[in-house]
Amino acid sequence: MIRVENLAFAYNGTEIFKNLSIEVNEGEIFTILGPNGSGKTTLLKCIERILIPKSGNISIYGKDIKDYSIKELGRIISSVPQQHRITFSYTVLDIVLMGRNPYLDFFSLPSERDVQIAMKALEEVGIAHLKASPYTEISGGELRLTLIARVLAQETPVVILDEPTAFLDFKNEFLILNKIRELKTKKGLTIIMTLHDPNLAMRFSDRILMLTRGKILAIGTPDEVLTSENLKSLYEIETEKMESEGKSYFYPKSPS
Amino acid sequence: MKENPIFTLKARHRILSFKGIIVILSLFNVALFVISLGIGRYSISPSLILNALAIKLFHIGGAVGSTINTVIFDIRLPRVIAALLIGASLSESGAAYQGIFDNPLVSPFTLGLSSGAGFGAGLAILIGGNELVIQLFAFVFAVISVILSIVIGREKNESNSVTLVLAGFIVSSFFTSLISFLKYYADPYTKLPSIVFWLMGSLSNITMKNILINGLIMIVAIIMLYFLRWKLNILSLGDEETRLLGENPKKLKYFIIFLSTLLTSLSVSLSGVIGWVGLVVPHIGRMLIGPNFRKLLPVTILAGSFYLLLIDDVSRVISASEVPIGILTALIGTPIFIYIMWRGKYKW
Numbered sequence: 001m002i003r004v005e006n007l008a009f010a011y012n013g014t015e016i017f018k019n020l021s022i023e024v025n026e027g028e029i030f031t032i033l034g035p036n037g038s039g040k041t042t043l044l045k046c047i048e049r050i051l052i053p054k055s056g057n058i059s060i061y062g063k064d065i066k067d068y069s070i071k072e073l074g075r076i077i078s079s080v081p082q083q084h085r086i087t088f089s090y091t092v093l094d095i096v097l098m099g100r101n102p103y104l105d106f107f108s109l110p111s112e113r114d115v116q117i118a119m120k121a122l123e124e125v126g127i128a129h130l131k132a133s134p135y136t137e138i139s140g141g142e143l144r145l146t147l148i149a150r151v152l153a154q155e156t157p158v159v160i161l162d163e164p165t166a167f168l169d170f171k172n173e174f175l176i177l178n179k180i181r182e183l184k185t186k187k188g189l190t191i192i193m194t195l196h197d198p199n200l201a202m203r204f205s206d207r208i209l210m211l212t213r214g215k216i217l218a219i220g221t222p223d224e225v226l227t228s229e230n231l232k233s234l235y236e237i238e239t240e241k242m243e244s245e246g247k248s249y250f251y252p253k254s255p256s
Numbered sequence: 257m258k259e260n261p262i263f264t265l266k267a268r269h270r271i272l273s274f275k276g277i278i279v280i281l282s283l284f285n286v287a288l289f290v291i292s293l294g295i296g297r298y299s300i301s302p303s304l305i306l307n308a309l310a311i312k313l314f315h316i317g318g319a320v321g322s323t324i325n326t327v328i329f330d331i332r333l334p335r336v337i338a339a340l341l342i343g344a345s346l347s348e349s350g351a352a353y354q355g356i357f358d359n360p361l362v363s364p365f366t367l368g369l370s371s372g373a374g375f376g377a378g379l380a381i382l383i384g385g386n387e388l389v390i391q392l393f394a395f396v397f398a399v400i401s402v403i404l405s406i407v408i409g410r411e412k413n414e415s416n417s418v419t420l421v422l423a424g425f426i427v428s429s430f431f432t433s434l435i436s437f438l439k440y441y442a443d444p445y446t447k448l449p450s451i452v453f454w455l456m457g458s459l460s461n462i463t464m465k466n467i468l469i470n471g472l473i474m475i476v477a478i479i480m481l482y483f484l485r486w487k488l489n490i491l492s493l494g495d496e497e498t499r500l501l502g503e504n505p506k507k508l509k510y511f512i513i514f515l516s517t518l519l520t521s522l523s524v525s526l527s528g529v530i531g532w533v534g535l536v537v538p539h540i541g542r543m544l545i546g547p548n549f550r551k552l553l554p555v556t557i558l559a560g561s562f563y564l565l566l567i568d569d570v571s572r573v574i575s576a577s578e579v580p581i582g583i584l585t586a587l588i589g590t591p592i593f594i595y596i597m598w599r600g601k602y603k604w
Contacts, residue, residue: 048499090548154502
């Protein structure tokens with residue numbers, strides 16, 4: 001569904017990646033793992049067309065993303081950015097309503113129907129009770145949920161989440177990922193996200209891409225990709241694979 | 257997560273609801289409108305004004321003397337309408353500018369507009385142009401100064417607000433020195449006073465004729481900008497998120513700058529330079545209702561029209577000879593701004 005071919009990108013001459021080719025299938029959760037500075041966010045921003053690659057192509061539904069207008073792209077891809085700049089004390093509902101923008105004309109304001117869609121999105125992520133709260137005064141987990149609700153209100157087939165668990169506590173990171181998987185199953189969304197925790201990636205992804213210094217280390221199902229060897233080359237840390245009740249997870253060893 | 261403290265002034269003790277504020281401000285505007293038609297050297301009572309208005313509009317009520325009719329409809333009405341429109345225009349553009357530049361110190365004059373207009377007016381006065389030529393030159397050079405600022409401040413990849421503000425400062429300084437040049441060469445007995453007086457701003461020369469075209473375009477632009485208030489909210493999330501929400505941030509910004517420039521240039525070409533309104537009134541609006549543009553713009557428009565009309569009334573009655581309104585807006589605007597700054601200090 002999303003095809004990235006021979007992508008190259010450089011920030012002011014510093015090469016982030018080149019000859020990168022991947023394909024994301026419809027209806028899967030595609031997780032990108034990699035250390036800081038490996039090019040994860042850059043790759044996502046290229047797909048979002050916020051960054052323009054040096055060379056290579058990205059196509060969605062067989063059409064190059066260059067050929068979509070910003071508005072059209074806004075109806076195909078929605079995103080929860082890693083850093084959200086909090087400015088004004090909008091209400092939670094105001095923020096979610098902004099997801100309806102790709103469907104509105106230049107001079108128009110959201111209609112009653114848009115409000116209903118936004119409310120439904122809030123209900124789906126379970127924070128309808130917060131609709132009138134200023135979104136500057138809710139918790140980090142609630143903020144993530146608000147942004148996820150906005151993505152739902154945007155009604156796009158592709159959803160990109162850059163570190164959806166950043167700044168979240170133990171419980172909230174689990175809740176958010178669970179919610180993402182639930183919504184994917186229910187709505188058939190295609191989800192691309194980046195994560196830092198291999199154990200969460202294992203639990204919640206259909207396929208995983210391991211990216212290190214702009215190169216593909218491994219790509220495949222969690223079982224295929226998540227091995228102690230791969231994790232060592234990815235994060236330069238020794239891990240131990242533990243298994244319990246049919247589930248496995250990785251535990252970093254203390255440096256000797 | 258970056259937080260811009262300027263815009264997070266909390267709604268402390270917000271007693272009035274949005275609707276309440278709108279109703280009250282509207283009533284204030286209407287009341288002041290009637291009062292303004294009555295005050296001045298030739299004083300007319302409000303009941304007589306209402307009577308005259310009723311006859312003019314609906315042909316009902318008793319006859320009114322022709323002197324009173326002349327004073328109300330030919331002398332005061334154009335001026336009062338101009339004050340309302342210019343106050344609303346400068347304030348609305350100021351709010352929009354502060355929003356897109358993400359900067360509370362920005363005003364509609366930030367991109368050098370007032371200096372450009374001043375130079376245009378000065379040039380027209382120097383070559384002996386009439387009222388209409390002065391108006392046209394002021395408008396054209398106001399627009400030129402903004403275009404210059406945008407061309408100079410444009411960055412290759414991203415529209416960076418700070419460079420744009422800097423470019424505005426440069427253009428403004430450039431035109432200010434050109435104004436000095438004009439002043440130096442102007443005839444000190446006839447032309448120089450006109451230039452100086454124009455630069456201080458005044459609504460005293462406005463007639464129905466020269467407000468008609470400007471006024472109509474201003475109303476259209478005020479309404480268009482008003483309908484973009486929701487997009488202004490989206491823009492406040494930053495360029496990247498605006499794009500993700502399916503909107504071209506650059507195009508949107510330039511269109512808003514275009515509308516604001518149009519409003520401000522038309523205002524300035526009518527009245528000369530009236531400073532501080534576009535800077536102070538949006539802050540008053542934010543204090544009243546908060547920073548959400550959906551509510552801020554209507555409040556700012558109504559507060560701005562009221563504010564400028566009130567100050568113009570003061571300028572008319574304060575002494576036998578009028579005080580230029582530009583002097584008063586600065587004199588009144590500065591203490592208000594200091595108050596807002598101090599009151600909000602804990603959040604700045």
